[in-house]
Amino acid sequence: MDELDTPVLDNHLHLDPEHGRGMDAVRDFVRLGGTHLLVVNKPSWHLGPVPSERADFRTAFEATVDAVADANEILPGEAWPVLGVHPGLISHLVDEGHEPEAARELMQSGLDLAAEYLADGRALALKTGRPHYEVSDAVWDASNAVLKHGLALGAEHDCAVQLHTEGTDDLTEVAEWAEDRGLAAEKVVKHYAGGELAGPTPSVMSEKDRLRVAADAGEPFLMETDFVDDPDRPGAVLGPKTVPRRVRWLLDAGHDDAVANAHVETPERVYGIDTVGTLDSGE
Numbered sequence: 001m002d003e004l005d006t007p008v009l010d011n012h013l014h015l016d017p018e019h020g021r022g023m024d025a026v027r028d029f030v031r032l033g034g035t036h037l038l039v040v041n042k043p044s045w046h047l048g049p050v051p052s053e054r055a056d057f058r059t060a061f062e063a064t065v066d067a068v069a070d071a072n073e074i075l076p077g078e079a080w081p082v083l084g085v086h087p088g089l090i091s092h093l094v095d096e097g098h099e100p101e102a103a104r105e106l107m108q109s110g111l112d113l114a115a116e117y118l119a120d121g122r123a124l125a126l127k128t129g130r131p132h133y134e135v136s137d138a139v140w141d142a143s144n145a146v147l148k149h150g151l152a153l154g155a156e157h158d159c160a161v162q163l164h165t166e167g168t169d170d171l172t173e174v175a176e177w178a179e180d181r182g183l184a185a186e187k188v189v190k191h192y193a194g195g196e197l198a199g200p201t202p203s204v205m206s207e208k209d210r211l212r213v214a215a216d217a218g219e220p221f222l223m224e225t226d227f228v229d230d231p232d233r234p235g236a237v238l239g240p241k242t243v244p245r246r247v248r249w250l251l252d253a254g255h256d257d258a259v260a261n262a263h264v265e266t267p268e269r270v271y272g273i274d275t276v277g278t279l280d281s282g283e
Contacts, residue, residue, distance in 0.1 A: 004033035004251065007077060007263045007275035010243040011203045012162065012191045012224035014042045015067040020229030025240040026071045026079075032244035035077035036267075036275050039068050040127055040162065040191075043086040044110070046230070050092045054109040057085065061114060065122055078278040080271075083114040084127030084150065087164050090143055091131065100142035108149045118157045124271055126150050126157075129164035129191075148177055155182035160270050162189045163200065175199030187270055192226055201270055204262075206238055206246045215250060215258035220266040223247075 010029065015022055029037070041064040044051050048059050064081045071079040085107045093103035117123035128150030130143035147163070151174075154161035161183065165171065175185035178200075186201050193202030195213025203222040204214045214221045223246065225238035250259050267273050 004244060004247055006247065006251075006259055007036055007279050008034045008244045008247050009036040009038070009077075009223070009263050009267055009275055010034060010225055010227075010240070011038050011189070011222035011267075012040055012082070013037060013227035013240065014229045015039050015071065016042055016047075016063070016229040017067055017070065018063070020231055021240075022067065022229065023070055023074060025227065025229060026074045029240040029244065030074060030076065032241045033247065034240070034244045035075060035279050036263075036273075037068075037071060037075065037079040038082050038124065038162075038271075039064055039071065039079055040082045041084070042228075043088065045089065045092055050096060051089070051106065051110065054106070054113055057110040057113050061117060061123075065117070076279060077275060078273075080124035080273070081117070081122065082125045082127050082162055083117050083123045084162070085110040085114070085146070086127070087129040087131050087143055087146065090139055090146070091135065094139060100136075100138040103139075104142035104145050107146045111146070111150050111153055115153045115157055118153075118159055124273070125160040125162060125189075126154055127162045127164065127191075129162075130166070132164065132166045147174070148181070151178045151183050151188070152181045154178070154187065160187040160189055162191050162203070164191050167192075167194075169194055169197055171197065171199035173199070186220065189222065189270060191224065193221075195221075201266065206242045208246070208249065211246055211250065211258075214262075215253075215255045218257070218261075220269060221262055222266050222270070223262045 041060040044060045068079045090103045188200035195210045203224045
């Protein structure tokens with residue numbers, strides 16, 4: 001294994017042992033020096049039919065929990081599940097004839113189910129958001145209602161909430177929604193973020209240009225790949241080796257503080273996880 005003498009956390013990736021690379025991707029991550037993972041469930045319609053009732057979300061959630069258990073047999077640190085409902089589901093539901101309000105209710109019920117995993121200690125955080133593409137006003141309003149419900153659940157369970165949203169460097173309004181519901185803005189994480197973000201904590205896509213900005217800014221941030229583990233989309237996003245490679249690049253460039261920020265300090269602040277302690281103990 002390529003030792004980097006630091007915890008190395010990929011804050012957002014997917015694992016699909018049945019259809020994708022699964023544990024081989026985890027082994028690649030470890031060989032390059034990776035230690036910790038936050039594994040997000042794949043969109044529910046990638047693992048079966050478009051959900052029509054709350055129980056249909058369980059397939060994706062259980063697959064993720066199982067993948068995390070397998071990853072924990074390989075990692076020198078630890079993996080944790082992040083469960084929720086992809087905001088793009090609303091478009092699939094509307095295309096199938098659901099009214100936006102009915103789609104909202106179904107998606108909120110999926111988040112309620114994900115919250116049960118939080119309550120049982122089987123998940124670390126929630127995932128929600130809103131479409132990153134143009135939608136009707138009715139779909140936008142329904143999507144924001146789903147997002148707000150996810151924030152309220154995060155406050156209720158004192159957990160972080162990862163967001164899939166439009167590309168932006170300003171989500172102060174969403175941070176205010178979180179704080180209005182009792183969830184600290186720093187516990188709201190924008191997945192697929194650039195190097196700087198007003199409002200929530202950015203989970204920065206591990207491209208060099210974005211990471212330079214984040215390292216120079218000196219604000220709390222995380223690093224991710226959004227690896228989709230889909231054999232039909234092998235180059236869609238970054239591969240599982242990317243975060244450890246970028247950590248080495250940051251260290252070689254003298255950005256030790258930025259590495260500690262992204263892989264030790266911010267994970268503790270946002271999720272309450274101890275990447276150093278779990279690495280030392282092998283738990």
